[in-house]
Amino acid sequence: MKTASVRDVYDWLNQIAPFDMAEAYDNAGLLLGSMSAPAERILVALDATPAVIDEAIAHQAQLIVTHHPLMFHAAKNLLEDDYEGHVIRTLIQHNISLIAAHTNLDQSPVYSGSAVLAELLHLQNVRQEGFIFLGDVPEGETTADKLRQCIAQVEDEYIYLYGDASKPIRTLAICGGAFDEGYLQARQLGAQAYLTGEIRHHNAIAAVGSGFVLFGGGHFGTEAVLVPKLAGALQNALNALQYYVYVYPSVYRPYGGRADIEGGTT
Numbered sequence: 722m723k724t725a726s727v728r729d730v731y732d733w734l735n736q737i738a739p740f741d742m743a744e745a746y747d748n749a750g751l752l753l754g755s756m757s758a759p760a761e762r763i764l765v766a767l768d769a770t771p772a773v774i775d776e777a778i779a780h781q782a783q784l785i786v787t788h789h790p791l792m793f794h795a796a797k798n799l800l801e802d803d804y805e806g807h808v809i810r811t812l813i814q815h816n817i818s819l820i821a822a823h824t825n826l827d828q829s830p831v832y833s834g835s836a837v838l839a840e841l842l843h844l845q846n847v848r849q850e851g852f853i854f855l856g857d858v859p860e861g862e863t864t865a866d867k868l869r870q871c872i873a874q875v876e877d878e879y880i881y882l883y884g885d886a887s888k889p890i891r892t893l894a895i896c897g898g899a900f901d902e903g904y905l906q907a908r909q910l911g912a913q914a915y916l917t918g919e920i921r922h923h924n925a926i927a928a929v930g931s932g933f934v935l936f937g938g939g940h941f942g943t944e945a946v947l948v949p950k951l952a953g954a955l956q957n958a959l960n961a962l963q964y965y966v967y968v969y970p971s972v973y974r975p976y977g978g979r980a981d982i983e984g985g986t987t
Contacts, residue, residue: 754818
């Protein structure tokens with residue numbers, strides 16, 4: 722069997738989520754390493770944290786594919802005592818390349834965190850408007866609180882509900898990560914509720930005051946669901962090309978699960 726390279730992984734990612742679709746402010750693409758470097762063992766994760774790098778080292782991975790990039794903001798220096806400088810130094814020391822697929826992946830109708838959440842929640846008639854995905858609840862109609870419980874089961878996170886818990890919900894809009902102002906577009910598109918990762922106070926006040934429902938699912942919780950989906954698809958794609966490769970989904974959870982908040986165990 723052939724040996725996969727970083728270029729092979731980059732090219733596949735570019736097919737499913739073209740890098741030229743990334744927002745201008747983003748830092749998607751190959752961030753560390755070489756396109757010609759081998760990639761026989763690959764770790765897929767949401768972030769390149771020290772714990773995730775430890776996972777990669779344990780798996781003897783030569784490549785990490787993350788959703789969130791390093792060097793998101795322009796860096797004028799890389800100091801070992803700084804968090805990001807230490808992370809980058811560790812990657813270089815262990816000859817680990819890094820690819821980030823960020824806002825380009827957020828727009829994928831299959832592999833974005835929003836699309837995966839819609840699939841796991843069994844939403845019907847799913848449609849996409851930019852970064853926002855909408856779908857109809859499988860029951861035809863449910864209450865906001867029952868939908869909150871379903872989201873909590875899917876994410877294994879505590880889900881914050883802003884608004885009337887008894888409000889009937891027929892259509893849910895989703896945008897994982899940090900896009901709470903998207904609730905305005907979601908409401909215009911016909912949704913009665915909107916799930917995103919981070920919700921600021923002023924948007925929660927405005928949404929609830931207008932009779933709308935918001936769900937705060939956490940930045941990690943609304944996007945980590947893409948990791949196993951992306952890892953499995955990458956493994957299958959490289960297998961189809963007869964490459965010798967192992968792709969591992971990261972199991973690292975930076976905050977723990979909803980048991981940390983609700984008490985007990987999940």
